[in-house]
Amino acid sequence: MADMFRNQSGEAEAASTRFRGMVDRVYRWYTLWFVVFVVALGVAEQLGLPREWIGFMFLLATVAVYGSIGILCRTTDPAEYYVAGRRVPAIYNGMATGADWMSAASFLGLAGTLYLTGYNGLAFILGWSGGFCLVALFLAPYLRKFGQFTIPDFLGERYGGDWPRLLGIGATLLCSFTYVVAQIYGVGLITSRLLGVAFELGIFLGLGGILVCSFLGGMRAVTWTQVAQYIVIIVAYMIPVVWLSVKQTGKPIPQAIYGYQLEKVTAKEADLMIDTHELSVRQVFADRALELERKLVDPARALVAERAELEARVAALRASSAQQK
Amino acid sequence: MSQQPTPNQRHYWRKSLSITAWLMLVWFVVTFGVAFFARDLSFSFFGWPFSFWVGAQGALGVYVLIVGVYAYLMNRLDEAHSLNED
Numbered sequence: 187m188a189d190m191f192r193n194q195s196g197e198a199e200a201a202s203t204r205f206r207g208m209v210d211r212v213y214r215w216y217t218l219w220f221v222v223f224v225v226a227l228g229v230a231e232q233l234g235l236p237r238e239w240i241g242f243m244f245l246l247a248t249v250a251v252y253g254s255i256g257i258l259c260r261t262t263d264p265a266e267y268y269v270a271g272r273r274v275p276a277i278y279n280g281m282a283t284g285a286d287w288m289s290a291a292s293f294l295g296l297a298g299t300l301y302l303t304g305y306n307g308l309a310f311i312l313g314w315s316g317g318f319c320l321v322a323l324f325l326a327p328y329l330r331k332f333g334q335f336t337i338p339d340f341l342g343e344r345y346g347g348d349w350p351r352l353l354g355i356g357a358t359l360l361c362s363f364t365y366v367v368a369q370i371y372g373v374g375l376i377t378s379r380l381l382g383v384a385f386e387l388g389i390f391l392g393l394g395g396i397l398v399c400s401f402l403g404g405m406r407a408v409t410w411t412q413v414a415q416y417i418v419i420i421v422a423y424m425i426p427v428v429w430l431s432v433k434q435t436g437k438p439i440p441q442a443i444y445g446y447q448l449e450k451v452t453a454k455e456a457d458l459m460i461d462t463h464e465l466s467v468r469q470v471f472a473d474r475a476l477e478l479e480r481k482l483v484d485p486a487r488a489l490v491a492e493r494a495e496l497e498a499r500v501a502a503l504r505a506s507s508a509q510q511k
Numbered sequence: 512m513s514q515q516p517t518p519n520q521r522h523y524w525r526k527s528l529s530i531t532a533w534l535m536l537v538w539f540v541v542t543f544g545v546a547f548f549a550r551d552l553s554f555s556f557f558g559w560p561f562s563f564w565v566g567a568q569g570a571l572g573v574y575v576l577i578v579g580v581y582a583y584l585m586n587r588l589d590e591a592h593s594l595n596e597d
Binding site for chain 1: 531534535538542546549556557558559562563564566567568570571574577578581582585
């Protein structure tokens, strides 16, 4: 009996190693083609391909990749649909989660949030990264052990009754609503920017793509497209900052040096505050503001005076052009 | 479940609770401890005030470590009690 079990688990292990090897191969090819694609577009840009075309091709390629992953991964098996068959290798699951972490919301929103609110903005980072710890320690292991698909299902099974289940549904809706609003807004922005369509239409185009992909393949399609996204995103995040860091300091590890660089920027800012040219520019703007404020005391009179002045100028110009003829 | 847990299962559960509790303590100190004493912890670190650096980078590293350590310890615990899933 025990022997049989060992054989079975050995077989399962061999199958999972085979699966892992296959996935590795697929994503190596994918990464290679991604690099080839980017280099080809770079060459095309040097040869004079217009910017709109490049954006359009990026969007088309992305949609084609996600669409084909969605169609290849379509499934009707509930275990595949909800939890990707519970056989996604840990590293790939990590990549998929990472792609979620650095999504449209963090890329577009977080830099601005931190710039605007400083230390308080870090609450967002701490919140949604620290939340992963809570999920990993309190929910994920038990969800897996109980063999349920969703958190409300798990809560209902574990604690019994409808109240825990309702609570779970409420929490899920609350979290995903906030998240989805930001994501959809990002999708709309990106689609409208790259395709030149209206923002509202961009939202529906993006939503349509997401729905087709995730309805057909469920969690399986979502996980594998997220891995594909992760590869694109990590390259797109890292290259500019590493480049900047090498250009400015000669060191390729931005995480270690950006604090010092920002210190320099802060010092420069203080210098700028007392720079004579900066001060004279400020004086010009202050004078203009003062002038406008004076006009605003009696807008009607100021308007009449301005109109008279401009009419006089038009008349003078007419007269001078008539003389030239 | 109606049947009594075996001593093996009881020991397993106690161990996994203590792993979770210790890691959550680390999590709490890094997240709320540092944020609460942010003003006092503002010595320079990598060019940042320390509390800011923890929020921007340090805490995230610790989170990854917490998840990694948890997975490692629980895998070992599963094996020791021959309760591994696969």
